[in-house]
Every structure is written in C-alpha cells, then in structure tokens.
Amino acid sequence: MVKVNPPSFASKLRRKGSKQRTNLAIATWEGVPAIILQTLLGGPFLTGFLLYLGAGSRQIGFVLAITTFVNIAQIGAAYWMQRIRSRKRMLLLFVGAHRILWSATGLIPFLFPQEWWVSIFIGMYTVAFIANTIGGMIWTSLIGDIVPAKVRGRYFGIRNTILNALGSVCLFVGGMVLDRFPGGTGFLILFIPVWICAIANTVIYFFYPDMPFERSKEKGFWRMFKKPFQDQSFLKATLFLAAWLLVQTLIVPLYSYVMLDLLNVNYQTVSIITVVQTLVMMMGFYLWGNLNARFSNKTLLFWTLPIIALSCLSWGLMSFMPVLVALFCSHIFLGIGVGGFNQLAFNFTIGDTPKSERPMFVAVYSALTGVTSFLGPLIGGSLYEKMEKWPEPMTWFSTYGFQMGIGAAMLILTFTLGRRVLLR
Template sequence: ANLIQIAGSFIVAKVGSRKKVCLIYLFVHRMMWACVAALPLVVFSDRLDDVRVWIFLALLMVASICASITGIAWTSWVADLVPKDFRGRFFSRRNIVAQVVGMTMAVAGGRFIDIWSTLHDSAQMRGYGFMILFGIGTVFGIAGVFTLRRISEPELSSTNGESFLSQLKMPFQDHNFRMFIVFSVAWGFATGIVGPFFSVYMINTLRIPFSVITLFGVVAGIATILGTRLWGGLIDRIGPKPLSVLCGLGGCFTPVFWIFASPENYTIIWVSHFVSGFFFSGIGLAATGMMMNLAPSRNNTVFFAVFAAVTGMFGALAPIAGGALGELFRGRVLYDGFVAISDIRILFLTSTALRLLALTLVNFIKIPDAVSVRSMFLSISRYQRFLPLYSIPSFASSGMSSVENGTANMSRSIVAVERMIDDILRRGGDLSKAVVFRVRSFDRRIDEKLDRHEQFIDQTIDRMKGFFKKNRGSRGGGE
C-alpha cells in the first residue's frame, strides 16, 4: 500500500488540491468499511459461502489503497498548514487524543462484544455484534470527513512544468533527504527484524497469560501518552534531529531487557513496554518533524511518497530477514553464564547492535538552524537537577516554561532592586546636599555672629582706650 502513495502524489499534482484528494479518497475509504459492516447481511448459497471472504479481501485492499492516497495528501496539507515552530506540540496533542480515544474505544468495544456474546448463542448473531461495531466506527469516520471540509488549505506550490519522473528523482538528489531515508530504512530494519517475535517469545517461552499481555499493551499506551506530552514540547525547542538521538538511545536497549526475563520472573517486561512506549513516541514525532523540515514546500508530496514507499518496502523485508536470522541462531549459544544468551536472545542483541549503528547515520543529516546534539545534552543536564520526578510528563509543556518564567521574574526583580537602590542613592544624595547646605548656612551664621562679636569687642576696647586717655589728659592738666 505504501507504493500506492507515489501514485497518490501524481494524483495530487494533477488535481491541484490536496484537500479535495484527501476528502474524496477518505470518503471512499470510509464507505469500504461500511460495506464490510454490511457484509454479514449478504446472503449466499452454501456453495458460494467462500465468496464473502474474497469480497472482504477486495474491500480491504481498496480501503488500504484509499488510505495510502489520503495519507500522502493529508501529510502535505498539514505540513503547509501547521507552523513549523508549533508542529511538535500539534502532533503531540493530536497523538495523545488519538491514543486516549483509541484505548478507550478498544476497551469499550471488547466489553460490548463480551456482553453481546453472552446474550446471543448463535454464530450468526455474534457476527452481528461485530457488524454493529464496524457500523458505529463508520459513522464516526464519515463525520470526520465532513469535519475536514471546514479546514482551509494553503495554496499548492507550482511544479514549474517538471515531469513526474523528474520529480521522483528529486528526493534521491537531495543529500539530506536521501540520508534521512537511509537512516529511516536502517532504523526500521533494525527494529523490524525482532518486532514480530516479542509476542511469540512471551507466549511460547515465557508462557505469559493473554490477560497479562493485554495489560502490557495498556502500560505501553500510557507510556506513549506520557512520552508524547513530553517530547511534543521539547521538539519545538531543540528540533527533531537531537530528539531522534535522545529517544533513539532510549529505544536501542529495550531488546536487552528481554534477555533477563524468565517464566518464573518476567517483571522486567513491564519495564521494557513502558520504556518502549515512552521513547518510541518521541522517535515517531522526530521522524515526522525531520521529514517535514527536509522536504521543500514545492513538490513535498513527492518527497513524502518516496519516503513512504522506500521505507515501507524495506520494512516489509525486515520480518523475513528476522525469521532467517532466527533460524540461523537456533540451537546456538553465545554465552552460557549468569544469563544464557542463545537462540532468539541472540536476535535481541543483534537488533540492539543494528539500532546503535543506525543511530550514527543521524550525524550525516544536516538541518538548518538545528540545535546540536551536544547542546541538547548540556541543556538537559543543566535543568535536570531542578526537575522533580512528578514533573517528567509535563517537562516540555510546563517545566521549561517555568524555568523561563522564573528567569524572567528574577530579571525583573533584579531591575526593581537596582531601581530601588538608585532611588535610595538619589534620595540620599539629596539629603546629603541638604545637610551640607544647612551646615554651610549655619557656618555662615556663626561666622557672622563671631564677626559681630569681634567688632563689638574691638569697639568696646577702643572706647575703653579713649576713656583712659581722656582721663589721663584731665589729670595731667590739674597738677
């Protein structure tokens, strides 16, 4: 179905509207599932009873083709519609809503089938229970089509008259996008060779009950929601490339956890599901972000289609290669010590090694204005000691903003203190000037009074001298 996306990009180019292509093929996709829901009502003779299976497969194939064409049109549409600096938060919130609704409806649907099966004994009536579920899902799906009609579409960039074949060469001629495809293929292959064998290992080797396996899925779903909330805000700050390295390192070693599990104690499988859901949610966001950032706005549908086709093709080959490696490792013992590493456990280690090798290819992808991986780890280590454990799920949405708000408040406080000090100094200066003026005035007054006293004393002395001279003169004349 991923190969059909190349045809989808051609259809988008011919129609000239991603919104129109998305609405048409999405509506057809929903109607195919409406036909699937109505399939139990179709009556065939006993000799043609197998025809229902072929009709179901045909409807499923048409639905898959329509979904692939819808996906390429929708991806290009959203890439131009959502601002680059808001994509991480947008897709994280969208994925969280989809995850929560999906988990809730899965539990509700399973509960409905259980109740329906207890009320009806015949196989035909039990089949009607699934028909009702498919019908409800189809109604909500069609409602979603009409909701998309209300969303605007940016103008599609012109192709400048280039042929479709020449457009198909562009993704391979772009060095950064080509390296992104190589990295995605290598990472998908490294995870795909072991992915199908986890369930087999839980059932056949660890002998875990199906009810517990279902709970593992719930734990992974919860971890995905928590991780999506964290990575969605962080990717808008550091970019998709550093996030892919961070989450890739977290997702590389999850297969190693399975080596230490045993039928008597498989507690570590809980940890593995949580870690996988937490980090792989960030890997998905980072891959989407890098794809949209590297693809040019002109002809981005071709870039998205080529990426989906190449990665889908190698992704389909990965389980086959994993099966061949599993047969190759059968009966082989790599290490027989505290933990025996043999058979499928060697495949777990192989997947981990291939994931680490694939992660090194990220260094060859150059994204303009991207934060370096070293700067990312320095930023995280700088703020890590200030983050309590309960704030991890809301690190991107509230943690970093709290640090920024605290820094801003601190800056404002410093400015206020500086202003207060300046005001005090200004008032102190005015006070000192007033004191100096008062002192100088007092000094002048004292000097004036001293001068007056000196003048009075001098005048008194002069008068006394004149009085004594006068008395001496009068005495001398009387003798």
C-alpha cells in the same frame, strides 16, 4: 448616510486566528473515531483476529508488512496530486474507501467458507491500505498547510496525547471483551463500534478546510521525482532510517504474536501491557513535542533510537525475572521511543522539506522506509516459522533471545552510522 469603516488589521488577524483554531479543532476531533477504529482493528486485536481466522506467523508477518509496502504508491500519488483541483475531495474518497474496506473485514466469517477467510482478509486489507496510502499522502500535505509551522511540534504532541489516551481506554475495554467473549462473538462486539466510527470518521472529513495548494515548480515527473534525491541531507537521513526500520521491524511488529502465541499471554493482559505502552507514549508525545521547539527533528530522532533498542533488549529480563516484568519494561521503552520516532519522523517530512515539493519528498521517504518496513516483518515471520520447529531446549531463543540480538544490532547501528547521519 452612515459611513462603514473597513475591517481593521487587528480584526482580520483575530478572524484568521479564530479560523486556524477551528481548523485545528476539526483535525483533532477527526482523530477521535479514527483512533477508536485503528485501535480496535490494529495492534494485538489485528493479530488476534488473524489467529482466529486461521493465519500462521508468515501470513501475520505479511499482513503487518503490507501496510508499509504499499507506500510505494505515494510516488505516483505525489505527481498526480499536482493535477487535482481539490485535495479535500480526494481525501474523502480514498480515506473513506480505506475505513469502509478495513471495517468490512469483520463480515468475512459471516459471508465466506472458513478455508477462504485468511485469503479474503489479505485481499481486502491490501486494497484498503492502498487507498489509505494515497489518502495519507493527501492528508499529510493538507495537514501541513492547516497547522502553522510555529506550533506544529506542540500541536501534534497535544493531539497525539489526547488521542492515545482514548486509544488506551479502547485497548483495555477491547481486551476485557475478548477475554469474556472468546472467538467470533468477542470480535463481533468489537466490530460494532468500528463500523460506527468508520462512518463518523468519513463524515468529519467533510468539515476539513480545502486549503490552497502550492504546486511543484517542476512539470515533468522525472524532474519532480529527482528533487528529493538531490537534497543530500534529506536523502542520507531517509536511507539511514529505512535501514533502521528494516532491523526494527524484524521483531517489533511481532511483539503481539510472541505474547499471544508463544508465551500464551491472555488478551486482557496483552491489552493492559499495550495500555501502559500507550500511556507512556502519551507522556512521550508531550515531552518530545516540547523538546521539538528547542532541538531539530533529526537530533531528537537520533535519541529515540537507543530507547527503541532497549525495548528489544528488555525481553532478555525474562531469563531471570518474571515474564510480565520483562514485557512491561519492554513496552514502556517502546512507548517512549516509537511514539517519539513516529511524531518526529512526521515532523521531519513536513517541516524539513520545501513546501512546493513536499508531496514528492514525503512520497520518497514513505516509499524507501515502506519497502524496508515491508521486508522486516516478512523476514521476521519466516524466521519465527523456522524457530517453531527447533527442539525444546532452544525455545528460549524465540521467546527472548532473538529480540536481544536485534536490540544489540540496533544499538550498534545507532551509535555508528546513525550518529554520523542524524547529528551532523
């Protein structure tokens, strides 16, 4: 009889390491069709598609804002998650619904009368992002368990760099398509790869591991809901970041609107500007990821804020320099700052919170910042609508003066309240 030795401890570790690498590879590959879909449906292309459908600045502001406002639904989702058996199945359901509904907005001009286009788009877009906010909550919880804490900062830095490199190519190609085929034809061409990627992205989620879920120690909703509010460090940082995002989103989400509608910059140029922003963001992801191995999430978050403020202040360069120089400078600062902010805010919510209570902490952060990020573009869009009626000598204010004022307010907020909250 042949004696079979049990697997050694070293072989178990190797298998575990191999499985982790496979899971990380799946999470990276899943992002490929996702970034293509998000790039061709979001950013300047979303603004352009809304202008094609006939939307005004206020409606554009609402659409840009609704994606964050629906984050309030994450509070209910965090409690509901404690009762589901499989995070993977629910992820497939909600993320799949988001991808299909958002990509289906491309069919609106072919199926409905023109006077309904904007209203139907807003309805479909809202439902899609309600599904996405629940799916995003589940994904955040799941990816936090998939990616080991010791490599989290560096992994997301590398993953974001790879995906944004692909996104920059899509931005450039998409801009060329819309300039060569203006109007409905160009958008139809863009939606064809979007429909393919919506299906591919949903399919790849089938390969995600269904990791064991450490549930909350609290059983009742209110006891679970109060946990984040009892963590003073988390609460102060979240409230400050919510206030910061209210100011930031007054203008930053409307950059594309100002370029396309007020400055009459063509799609290809806007795409090139956004590609440069993305390339800088890619380098930033890697840099912030490496710094995150040495410094805390909150410390690095603080230093992204003045860089974003400089993005707004840079619009003032067009008062004495060529418009494109100002726009490129602004988007370079934006790429460095917002890329770092988003990556570090994500690491903050999954790394600086207790694992068993993480869904509710993420939900409270998303809800508070979501409300302010919803109000910002709405207020900004309404202000631009009023500025359109101002006399000709005041057009400078809508093209760069407003941005400079917001940038100054952001710097003051950073070095007063932000320094006390994030650097202590």
